[in-house]
Structure formats: C-alpha cells, structure tokens
Amino acid sequence: MEQNPITKAIRTHIPRTNEMEHSSPLFLTSSFCFDNAEEMRATFAGETDDNIYSRFSNPNVQEFIDKICILEGAEDGFATASGMSAVFASFMALLKKGDHLLSCNSIFGSTHTVISKYLPNYGIEYTYVPADKPEEWEAAIRPNTKMIYIETPTNPGLDIIDLAVVGQLAKKHSLILNVDNCFATPLGQRPIDFGAHLVVHSATKWIDGQGRVLGGIVVGEKELIKEIYAFCRSTGPAMSPFNAWVLSKSTDTLDVRMERHSANALHIAKALENHAKIAFLKYPFLPSHPQYAIAKKQMKNGGGIVCFELKGGLQSGRNFLDSLKILTLTANLGDTKSIASHPASTTHAKLTEQERQQVNITPGLIRISVGLEYAADILADIEQALESC
Ligand SMILES: Cc1ncc(COP(=O)(O)O)c(C=O)c1O
Secondary structure (H helix, E strand, O other): OOOOHHHHHHOOOOOOOOOOOOOOOOOOOOEOOOOOHHHHHHHHOOOOOOOOEOOOOOHHHHHHHHHHHHHHOOOEEEEEOOHHHHHHHHHHOOOOOOOEEEEEOOOOHHHHHHHHHHHHHHOOEEEEEOOOOHHHOHHHOOOOEEEEEEEOOOOOOOOOOOHHHHHHHHHHOOOEEEEEOOOOOOOOOOHHHHOOOEEEEEOOOOOOOOOOOOOEEEEEOHHHHHHHHHHHHHHOOEOOHHHHHHHHHHHOOHHHHHHHHHHHHHHHHHHHOOOOOEEEEEOOOOOOOOOHHHHHHHOOOOOOEEEEEEOOHHHHHHHHHHHOOOOEEOOOOOOOOOEEEOHHHOOOOOOOHHHHHHOOOOOOEEEEEOOOOOHHHHHHHHHHHHOOO
C-alpha cells in the first residue's frame, strides 16, 4: 500500500550515524571532508551527491527539503535563509533581461517591492493582474511573458485564486507558474496538483509555527530547481543547518497544528461575521467569502488567518489593537500565539494609498493570525477589544 505523504515525511530521516540516534542530529559544519583527491575532484565535478560546503548543501537542510518535497508532491527543492530569499531566487534564476512577469496584484509587501523596484533594474518587466479576476489575465500575456506569480490565499486580503484556471493558462502559453503557498501550507493545498511548476514558502510562518526561526524554500520541477540551485550556490542565501533542524522537526507536526489553527479560525470567523462593529469579515471557509466555492475545491482547510474591516476605519483599528489583552501586536504570523496586525500601517505601508485600495487593504483592515490557544479565549479577547471601537 502506498503510504500517505504525511507518513512518508514524518519517517524521512538523515541516514543514521554510528550512534544510532532516533532523532536527527544537528550537523553544524561549514564544510565536509574527503578521503582523497579523487573523491574531492569527483564531487566538485558533480559526479557524486556528497556534501561539499553548507552554502551548497547540508544534511539537515536536505532533510527539510525532502519533507517539503514529499508534502508538496515536488521533484526537488532548495531551502533558503528566509521566505523572501526563496521568492527572489525563483525570479532571478529563471527570468532575464527582456522577460516579462505576470503577477497577481495582491501580494506580500516585500514581494511587491522586489517586483516593482528591483526587477526593472535588471530589465525584467512586470504587469499586475487583479487577483479576483483571472479571466482578465490572458489579455495581459505578452510574447516575452515567462512566468506567472501568484499568492493564494493572498496576504492579507485572503483572496482565493483558482489554481486550476491559472494552471491551464500557464500550460496553454508555456509559462512557469510560481505559487507562494505560505498561507495555506502544503497541508492546506498542493498547487503542483493543479499545474504549478514551482511553489515557494516562507517557512518562518506556519511551517515553523512557533515564531522561532526564519526560513524559506522553493520546490518544484527538477529542471527549474537546478537553475535555482545554481543561482543560490553562487549567491549564498543558504538556510542555516540549525534553522533547518528546527523546521524539519516542526514539519512533522504541521498537519495536526493546521487542523487546530483552522478549526479555531473557523470558530472565530463564524462568531464575528455579523458583529455590529465589523463592516465585513473574510475567511476562506465561510460561505460568505466571495471565492468560497474555489476555496472548498482546492483547499483542505481554511487556514489560520481571519481578516476583517472595522466600521470605524483607521482610529477604530488603533483602538482595537490597543485594547487587546491576549493577542500580540507583532510582525509575524503563523504562531502558536494569536497575533493581530494592521497591514496598512505595517507590512503594506510601502504601497501607495491607491495601490492599497486596489488590493483591498482598507484603513481599518485587521488581520488575525489565529493561534493554538483555546478558541473561546481568543474570541473573548477580540470581542472585548471590539467594544472600544
Ligand atoms: C505570503 C508571504 N510570502 C513571503 C513572505 C516572506 O517571508 P520571510 O519573512 O520568511 O522572508 C511572507 C512574510 O510574511 C509572506 O506572508
């Protein structure tokens, strides 16, 4: 019987050393040794898979990559120091001067900065297309378009993009489909099953899940990862072995954690949906979400993020954050501890007011990263803070 990917990932392990350890040890070493000159020559020539130097590969990093590849259904991967270095490497390794990138307009703030500020310095053009209107995307494809980049669910607006529709579009025009799967995690959705060629993650978020380390990973087709590996091997955004050790172990609990995060988030979303102080609330698995049918089709659970717009706008948003007693105000998401944030003044502050409006980041938008505390306690804290709005 074919094992479930969750079982396979949990049982994935660096080959045991002579100590016969059960839990993978930590290989904190910058470089690796060779018995003789011929072995060293052959490894440098790519004739063996042996490790050379931890900027290129490391057993702990490889264990983490292997687990995420299994969970995402990917052929190969490369792990990086942060989610942004994974996103950046996926662009720089595969796009060149004169190429055109099609990206959904609703993306993480730093990704927007990379696309709109830095890629043009290298002669790479881009067009933003509305995340909620994939039917308009085909018209934006040019002869030099090389890649489609999307986030689904988007950060922070929780728009859901139909992966099957975009997968078909990429196939029809022979484009690379690159999906940031940070919000859903591989346990919430598998973009490769819908035609994605690459999947990027900020492992800093749900994969770590405890707010400890930074990390990123890009997985996908072997030939594409080969290019990304070559770029990263020379430019150096490698994941630290310690972070890989932490992230590999947290990957083992990702499925059960995401189930509880999602159950808590759904409970809170349902309870707050019609609250008098809230203008609208979005959660992928609420029937009121505009793309609920798509979310149900491609996601296993709704994820741990809930967002809502306060009727009182900016000042209400500030009052809300200042009145919270349990939820933390911090830049991260995907932690055991619930977190509240105000995207307009933080993660998406570098966008212009008009750009924020285009991606539905309104002044009173609050994003809640729902933690693993008891759901009733999280809800009670949000409800008492709403009284001040
Ligand atoms: C959707 C998404 N992609 C990428 C990133 C960047 O990840 P990192 O902070 O690990 O560089 C983030 C961070 O919040 C994110 O939310």
